[in-house]
Amino acid sequence: MNRFAYARPATIADAAQLLARPGAKAIAGGTNIVDLMKEGAETPDLLVDLRRLPLHDIRETDGGGLSLGALVPNADTAYDERVSERFPLLAHAILAGASAQLRNAATNGGNLNQRTRCYYFYDTATPCNKRAPGSGCGAIGGVNRIHAVLGTSEQCIATHPSDMCVALAALDARVKVHGPDGERVIDFGDYHRLPGDDPSKDNTLAAGEIVTAIDLDAFDCGHNWTYLKLRDRLSYAFALVSVAIALRIDGDTIVEARIALGGVAHKPWRVVEAEALLAGKAPDDALFATVADRILAGARGHGDNDFKVELARRVIVRALGQAVAGTPQTIADKRIA
Amino acid sequence: MTTDTMVDDRVHAPDGDGVPVTLTINGERHALHLDPWVTLLDLLRERLELPGTKKGCDHGQCGACTVLIDGKRMNSCLVLAVTRDGAEVTTIEGLGTPDHLHPLQQAFIDHDAFQCGYCTPGQICSAAGLIGEGKATSREEIRELMSGNICRCGAYTNIADAIEDVMAQQGKAAHA
Numbered sequence: 431m432n433r434f435a436y437a438r439p440a441t442i443a444d445a446a447q448l449l450a451r452p453g454a455k456a457i458a459g460g461t462n463i464v465d466l467m468k469e470g471a472e473t474p475d476l477l478v479d480l481r482r483l484p485l486h487d488i489r490e491t492d493g494g495g496l497s498l499g500a501l502v503p504n505a506d507t508a509y510d511e512r513v514s515e516r517f518p519l520l521a522h523a524i525l526a527g528a529s530a531q532l533r534n535a536a537t538n539g540g541n542l543n544q545r546t547r548c549y550y551f552y553d554t555a556t557p558c559n560k561r562a563p564g565s566g567c568g569a570i571g572g573v574n575r576i577h578a579v580l581g582t583s584e585q586c587i588a589t590h591p592s593d594m595c596v597a598l599a600a601l602d603a604r605v606k607v608h609g610p611d612g613e614r615v616i617d618f619g620d621y622h623r624l625p626g627d628d629p630s631k632d633n634t635l636a637a638g639e640i641v642t643a644i645d646l647d648a649f650d651c652g653h654n655w656t657y658l659k660l661r662d663r664l665s666y667a668f669a670l671v672s673v674a675i676a677l678r679i680d681g682d683t684i685v686e687a688r689i690a691l692g693g694v695a696h697k698p699w700r701v702v703e704a705e706a707l708l709a710g711k712a713p714d715d716a717l718f719a720t721v722a723d724r725i726l727a728g729a730r731g732h733g734d735n736d737f738k739v740e741l742a743r744r745v746i747v748r749a750l751g752q753a754v755a756g757t758p759q760t761i762a763d764k765r766i767a
Numbered sequence: 768m769t770t771d772t773m774v775d776d777r778v779h780a781p782d783g784d785g786v787p788v789t790l791t792i793n794g795e796r797h798a799l800h801l802d803p804w805v806t807l808l809d810l811l812r813e814r815l816e817l818p819g820t821k822k823g824c825d826h827g828q829c830g831a832c833t834v835l836i837d838g839k840r841m842n843s844c845l846v847l848a849v850t851r852d853g854a855e856v857t858t859i860e861g862l863g864t865p866d867h868l869h870p871l872q873q874a875f876i877d878h879d880a881f882q883c884g885y886c887t888p889g890q891i892c893s894a895a896g897l898i899g900e901g902k903a904t905s906r907e908e909i910r911e912l913m914s915g916n917i918c919r920c921g922a923y924t925n926i927a928d929a930i931e932d933v934m935a936q937q938g939k940a941a942h943a
Contacts, residue, residue, distance in 0.1 A: 433802075
């Protein structure tokens with residue numbers, strides 16, 4: 431690990447000022463950045479410890495919504511009764527990720543800002559446009575089983591690794607940030623970005639901006655939700671493909687559908703036009719297949735990950751069936767309902 | 768280090784005297800000055816002579832370094848010690864003593880829940896955290912919630928038996 435300066439500011443304004451300095455990086459739970467620093471993939475000049483900031487609470491908001499403090503650990507969020515009762519999709523997605531130890535340490539803000547687990551991003555002996563802009567991409571033409579099939583660029587085919595963020599995308603969360611110029615709110619779909627011609631930027635945070643909270647409006651989907659995650663081992667592995675679904679159903683008719691995919695792109699993947707195909711319709715496997723095709727329009731493998739396109743198609747159809755039946759995938763029982 | 772990150776009174780320089788940190792470890796208070804890049808794992812093993820906590824992968828993937836921080840199990844290899852100023856840390860040395868084993872330590876012996884033993888301190892600290900969290904009510908849930916601890920000898924079946932046994936002793940779950 432490189433040598434670095436260290437600060438633990440007590441106010442958000444102080445933290446934002448410190449983080450605006452070149453070479454400054456934030457640390458909260460540390461589960462990702464410490465790992466990256468050990469690998470030399472992150473080499474901050476200044477580490478700004480956010481843990482003393484007053485962002486440790488989950489607060490009620492108008493209309494039954496919740497504001498999740500950026501420093502609340504992932505586990506405390508998932509096990510908070512208000513979260514598990516009002517947003518079971520979010521609770522289950524969080525618990526599908528990482529291990530109990532990591533969820534106890536990792537924070538909500540950090541979950542959003544974690545970096546890709548692309549092997550080439552981690553391996554400083556190989557080129558990576560995300561870590562070292564302009565150096566090339568080891569994954570294109572290399573080993574790319576875990577990589578993206580949607581929204582890729584000539585420069586980068588990395589995926590965003592989070593489970594939590596897939597649920598937050600489906601729930602239309604908003605990210606509250608505070609920077610040198612004050613507060614702003616970012617729609618979740620605009621928070622993470624596609625790699626384009628600057629894969630070094632994972633998200634739309636400006637220099638010195640800090641995530642302070644994640645806001646959720648009430649979304650009552652009853653039991654008609656699921657988080658279905660497929661991976662190479664049954665627990666404690668990143669998604670090859672995951673899908674978060676929340677449906678509002680009235681009688682035999684789907685009123686509203688939210689569908690977000692993980693493990694397939696540089697950000698949680700949503701296609702609202704595809705979701706709209708379900709509105710006002712009765713559930714039907716043929717319709718689900720049409721919706722899956724629409725979500726996956728333009729999907730393309732890069733060799734080792736070619737299987738993800740067909741896997742994603744099947745996962746969407748299967749998960750829509752779970753959500754319609756009101757039988758969400760459970761975490762402990764690995765059999766897919 | 769660039770001039771833009773130059774030190775002011777809010778910033779501890781990398782070549783300074785270290786960052787003041789107070790940690791209570793196994794009930795004993797330690798007032799320390801630490802370089803900010805020292806992990807809790809290295810602090811325990813290399814400076815405080817508590818080698819019970821093991822370094823396995825050093826990347827949060829194996830769970831051998833699991834300790835309890837303010838009662839919650841975490842990977843000490845991914846914790847920079849300076850970020851946990853004021854915390855209470857419990858390691859395997861603080862859970863039980865040779866004369867008074869923790870119920871999990873006794874259960875791991877009774878159920879032959881280890882072979883080489885390298886992962887065992889992490890397994891036991893993790894299991895103590897699991898029981899404290901109170902979220903596991905079945906063997907399947909124990910297995911899922913212990914998945915952050917790898918055992919390359921493959922003692923998983925007996926580890927789950929040991930944890931189930933202690934939970935049953937404590938009335939936390941029906942023994943299968």
